[in-house]
Amino acid sequence: MLALSHMTSDGTNPDNAAHILRVWDNGGIDIHLRDEATIKDYFNGLHLLPPGVIPVHIWNPESAHRDDWFLWSGLALKQP
Numbered sequence: 456m457l458a459l460s461h462m463t464s465d466g467t468n469p470d471n472a473a474h475i476l477r478v479w480d481n482g483g484i485d486i487h488l489r490d491e492a493t494i495k496d497y498f499n500g501l502h503l504l505p506p507g508v509i510p511v512h513i514w515n516p517e518s519a520h521r522d523d524w525f526l527w528s529g530l531a532l533k534q535p
Contacts, residue, residue: 457497457530459497461526462475462486463488463491463525463526464490465490465491495529501532503531508527510528511527512526
């Protein structure tokens with residue numbers, strides 16, 4: 456099984472993405488923002504479960520819609 460959430464600049468205000476990178480960098484943590492296509496590549500050869508690779512806040516149907524999100528998420532099983 457693969458459960459993944461990963462930071463992205465997709466769908467994020469560029470100023471907010473730059474701020475996120477600065478905050479992590481100031482803490483001595485090297486992060487990489489990856490786009491949707493790159494995240495989907497991690498699931499190659501696996502059975503991606505519905506709803507697929509989506510913004511993480513959509514996993515909770517009770518959550519409010521967000522115009523500024525920064526995490527892709529997905530869940531997959533190993534192919535039989």
